[in-house]
Structure formats: C-alpha cells, structure tokens
C-alpha cells in the first residue's frame with residue numbers, strides 16, 4: 001500500500017501544520033535561553049540540536065534516524081551482562 | 087465503519103467511554119492485563135483482576151454491543167518481584183479456558199532488566215505448555231530499541247514459537263521493520279504524547295504494507311485517547327486510501343490474528359440477529 005497523494009498535495013496539506021510545529025520548537029528553545037541559569041552543557045539539549053540538524057538531511061528515513069538518536073544502543077551481549085542463557 | 091481496538095485497558099475507563107466507542111463503530115476490543123499504577127500485593131490481587139477482566143468487563147462491553155476479549159499475565163513492571171510473578175504464572179491456567187481469553191499478555195520488558203527477562207521467558211514457557219497466543223509490550227522511549235531487540239532475541243531463539251501467533255506491540259519507526267522481518271505481527275499504539283500519532287501510523291502502513299500490522303489506542307488510566315483508532319481511520323481516508331484498505335487494518339487484521347485463539351468466538355455485527 002503506497003501513498004495515494006502527490007508530494008505537492010502533501011505539501012499543501014502539511015505546510016501550515018509543519019510551520020506551526022517549527023514555531024513551537026523555536027519558542028521552546030527561546031524560552032530556555034531567556035530563563036535563568038544555563039542548560040548549554042546538558043546532553044539532552046545537545047541531542048535536540050543533533051535531531052534538528054538531521055531534519056535537513058535529504059534521506060527518506062529521518063523519523064527512524066531521530067528515533068535511533070533518542071535510543072540507548074543495542075548491546076548484542078546483553079545475555080552475558082544479565083546472566084541469561086536462553 | 088466497524089472497527090476493532092486490539093489493545094485497550096477498559097478497566098481504567100468509564101462506561102461513557104464504552105458508549106462513545108460504540109457510537110464510533112467499535113464492535114470488539116481486546117484488553118491485555120497490565121499495571122494498575124501501583125504494585126498489586128499478592129496473587130489474590132491478580133485473581134480478582136482476572137475475574138474482572140473475564141467476567142465483569144465483557145458484561146459492561148456487551149451492554150453497548152461490543153465484544154470484549156482479554157489476555158492474562160503479570161506485567162513487566164511487577165516482574166521485579168520474581169516470587170510473586172511465579173505465583174501468578176502458576177495461577178493463570180485457572181482462567182485460560184474462560185470465554186474470551188485470547189492468550190498471554192501483555193508480557194514484555196520495561197527497563198530491560200534480568201528479572202524482567204526471567205519472567206518474560208517463564209511466561210513463554212506457560213504459553214507453549216498451554217498453546218496460547220502471545221501479546222507483547224515493548225518498552226517506552228530510550229529503552230524501546232534495546233528492549234525490542236532483546237525480546238526478538240528471546241523469541242527467535244525459541245524454536246517452539248509460531249511467529250504468526252505472536253503480536254509485538256507499540257512498534258515505532260525504528261522497530262517496526264525488525265518485528266515484521268522476523269515474521270511476527272506488529273501493533274502501532276496511538277498515544278497523544280509518546281508512541282505514535284495517526285499520521286505516523288499511516289506512514290508506516292504506506293511504507294511496510296498492511297499485511298501484519300494492527301493499530302490500537304492502548305487507552306488506559308494515563309494520558310491516552312480511547313477514540314484514537316477512529317482518528318487513524320480518518321487520516322487514512324483523508325490521504326485517499328480505499329475503504330477496503332482501511333477496513334483491512336482496523337477490522338480484518340485483528341480478526342485474522344485473533345482467530346488463531348480458541349477463545350475467540352466472534353459474532354460479526356453484519357450477521358447479528
């Protein structure tokens with residue numbers, strides 16, 4: 001089952017919602033900036049910056065890439081670490 | 087359009103919700119056993135809960151023309167207490183032959199710990215011994231990827247398991263393909279702030295096809311929306327998908343998956359007398 005809409009139709013439909021979401025992000029970042037003390041060194045903010053940069057990639061799996069960015073990496077040897085044998 | 091919500095926790099919802107869901111076309115639902123928001127103190131607490139799931143909820147649902155099915159287990163959050171988990175697993179068979187019981191669920195992982203893994207594996211043993219289908223919860227947020235991979239490792243390492251009788255729930259963009267490629271069913275949960283939105287769920291249907299995908303609201307006692315499946319239906323329609331394609335995801339697929347359970351006796355609304 002592929003998409004039924006053209007990319008132009010999707011842009012027509014998504015332009016205003018995406019614009020609104022970008023403004024929400026911009027305003028959230030501004031709010032942090034204006035507030036007292038400093039979160040510049042907080043790794044979560046770095047994660048957000050990395051995620052925002054990923055949005056500009058020309059890939060078609062940006063949602064998956066961003067999910068992985070916010071995920072703990074898979075430890076293939078988890079069974080050894082947890083002493084599980086099956 | 088008639089639809090089925092394959093994952094919703096109605097013990098946490100009001101009778102008004104049943105009425106709303108019925109008005110929106112919900113004709114059946116399945117309710118996995120889950121966490122009450124606090125740890126239950128004893129095996130008797132679970133016995134009472136299973137009584138509610140297998141006797142009272144089906145009655146409440148049937149007043150609105152909705153068929154209620156259920157899954158039984160001790161959930162991953164309470165699995166840290168291995169001793170209690172073992173008592174519950176030993177008691178579950180008392181309920182497995184009740185009408186409407188579809189299998190063992192929602193088992194799985196929460197923080198991906200050793201005790202959660204032990205209790206998950208012992209639930210698998212129970213399901214294999216009694217021939218049950220399995221419904222699996224995958225962890226949230228940053229733990230989802232590792233937890234889903236651990237669950238798939240344990241499932242695929244067990245040659246007794248028929249993959250077409252296992253549903254791995256709460257998949258998102260980074261886990262859906264892993265689950266489908268291994269031959270399991272995958273469920274997408276539509277949650278307001280975490281998990282998946284209707285638009286992203288339709289994206290995944292468009293990318294991976296509808297063959298073994300289900301959508302659910304997982305409505306519970308937290309921020310959730312029991313009417314999320316109708317939101318998904320509307321999004322499919324707005325994107326130009328046919329009624330037949332929509333019906334396949336929200337009606338035909340749950341029936342196909344559930345029909346592998348001996349406890350699934352479905353009375354389609356089209357033929358109800």
Ligand SMILES: [Zn+2]
Nearest residue numbers: 118120192304
């Ligand atoms: Zn659930």
